[in-house]
Amino acid sequence: MRIVTEAIAGTLESSDALVRVTPSDELRIEVRSTVQAQYGARIREVVEETLAKLGVIEGLISVDDKGALDFVIAARVQGAVARASRDALDWRAL
Amino acid sequence: MLDMLEAAVDTDADVTIATVQPTRDTAAFRQIRGLLDRLGLGVDDDIELFVTARDADGRLISCLGLAGSVLKCAGCDPDAQGGGVLRRVMERMNYEALDRGRGHLFAYTKPANRAIFESLGFSFLAEVPGVAVLLENTPFGLPRYLRDLSDLYLEGDRVGAVVLNANPFTLGHRYLVETALGRVDALHVFVVSEDASLFPARDRYHLVRAGVAELGSERVQVHRGGRYVVSRATFPNYFIKGGEERARAAAGLDLQLFRDFIGPTLGVTDRFVGTEPLSPVTNAYNAEMHHWLEDAPSAHPPIRVHEIERRTLGEAVISASRVRACLESRDLAAIERMVPRPTYEYIKANFFAEKSRTTKE
Numbered sequence: 334m335r336i337v338t339e340a341i342a343g344t345l346e347s348s349d350a351l352v353r354v355t356p357s358d359e360l361r362i363e364v365r366s367t368v369q370a371q372y373g374a375r376i377r378e379v380v381e382e383t384l385a386k387l388g389v390i391e392g393l394i395s396v397d398d399k400g401a402l403d404f405v406i407a408a409r410v411q412g413a414v415a416r417a418s419r420d421a422l423d424w425r426a427l
Numbered sequence: 428m429l430d431m432l433e434a435a436v437d438t439d440a441d442v443t444i445a446t447v448q449p450t451r452d453t454a455a456f457r458q459i460r461g462l463l464d465r466l467g468l469g470v471d472d473d474i475e476l477f478v479t480a481r482d483a484d485g486r487l488i489s490c491l492g493l494a495g496s497v498l499k500c501a502g503c504d505p506d507a508q509g510g511g512v513l514r515r516v517m518e519r520m521n522y523e524a525l526d527r528g529r530g531h532l533f534a535y536t537k538p539a540n541r542a543i544f545e546s547l548g549f550s551f552l553a554e555v556p557g558v559a560v561l562l563e564n565t566p567f568g569l570p571r572y573l574r575d576l577s578d579l580y581l582e583g584d585r586v587g588a589v590v591l592n593a594n595p596f597t598l599g600h601r602y603l604v605e606t607a608l609g610r611v612d613a614l615h616v617f618v619v620s621e622d623a624s625l626f627p628a629r630d631r632y633h634l635v636r637a638g639v640a641e642l643g644s645e646r647v648q649v650h651r652g653g654r655y656v657v658s659r660a661t662f663p664n665y666f667i668k669g670g671e672e673r674a675r676a677a678a679g680l681d682l683q684l685f686r687d688f689i690g691p692t693l694g695v696t697d698r699f700v701g702t703e704p705l706s707p708v709t710n711a712y713n714a715e716m717h718h719w720l721e722d723a724p725s726a727h728p729p730i731r732v733h734e735i736e737r738r739t740l741g742e743a744v745i746s747a748s749r750v751r752a753c754l755e756s757r758d759l760a761a762i763e764r765m766v767p768r769p770t771y772e773y774i775k776a777n778f779f780a781e782k783s784r785t786t787k788e
Contacts, residue, residue, distance in 0.1 A: 339530035339531075341530075345518055345546075365548070395565055395566055
């Protein structure tokens with residue numbers, strides 16, 4: 334999926350994450366988390382895996398995590414990308 | 428489904444989030460003024476939208492204003508704080524701003540609010556202690572601007588910088604650029620990008636490029652100022668009227684960005700500015716420049732500030748405002764004596780063409 338417009342998904346509430354995606358000619362991911370020390374690397378992995386499944390190869394992805402579980406982070410990334418893209422979401426890939 | 432989840436969150440804990448347009452919802456706007464007043468904050472008249480929070484009794488407990496891409500007038504009733512009210516307000520604001528095509532936001536607030544804004548996804552940019560902090564809502568903002576800027580690095584032991592609004596580019600500006608160029612090995616010219624002037628940003632930029640090109644030097648590079656050099660975000664009071672103290676605080680934020688990030692990226696050692704007898708805001712900015720670029724504590728070396736005497740024509744200095752006054756009085760001959768060729772051709776074509784004269788009459 335191609336990110337063609339800026340979009341966000343999620344909230345800043347505890348156990349959630351706010352994901353913001355912006356069009357760009359390169360892929361960059363920034364994660365900030367209240368549990369950065371323990372789970373920062375894992376959150377990044379989840380974001381990377383989700384983007385790979387969605388076929389996103391370009392975009393600026395910023396994640397503000399408030400202690401969300403993996404599937405919440407994945408869902409928020411999917412949500413933001415779906416809003417930012419004109420391509421249909423391929424549910425089978427997920 | 429995500430939308431429904433978020434909408435549901437908006438009404439829990441007996442707090443109601445809503446938007447207020449200052450020009451339309453006058454009753455709600457009065458309450459916002461009241462809240463901000465109790466917090467010792469004023470209201471800028473360029474705010475187009477507020478997001479507010481009310482408690483179960485309908486009492487206004489928090490507000491946040493949007494002016495262009497800048498968030499300001501963030502306020503929260505001390506009794507209501509700690510309940511994540513501002514977080515809820517910010518979440519709504521994120522979506523409201525995005526609906527208006529503004530994803531990249533800046534926040535201008537009291538230093539005491541820095542930590543809460545950082546917890547809401549903002550990255551710190553600059554602070555005038557005790558007065559104001561500036562943040563942006565993305566980790567990709569300033570770092571990417573600086574990366575692009577570093578592609579335009581010019582070699583030299585002494586590297587100068589000039590920031591111009593150039594509304595429009597005059598012989599005075601060109602004199603400043605020429606004088607600066609005589610004292611440094613390389614010179615960066617930043618043209619303010621904000622569209623708040625008579626001449627549109629695009630045209631101002633191109634006229635500076637064309638006017639500077641006449642000097643025939645390869646040691647000078649013209650930049651669009653973008654959002655980090657005298658923009659509505661970094662220096663709101665350049666574009667809206669406000670008290671002198673606030674103008675100074677805003678100038679401090681803008682100048683710190685220059686001292687700590689933009690200057691070091693380009694290896695700037697000297698900044699040049701024209702003396703400013705006519706505009707009080709610009710004059711105050713020049714005074715602040717000495718403080719923030721030379722004296723204020725910073726991890727980066729001082730940037731020397733040079734005030735260059737304005738070039739005069741007849742009794743008065745050449746200035747963009749004088750050119751605009753001549754536009755008003757339709758005095759093309761006077762304009763021709765004050766501006767470089769490209770600016771003159773542009774003004775003649777856009778303001779003195781046959782067509783515009785006939786439509787006027």
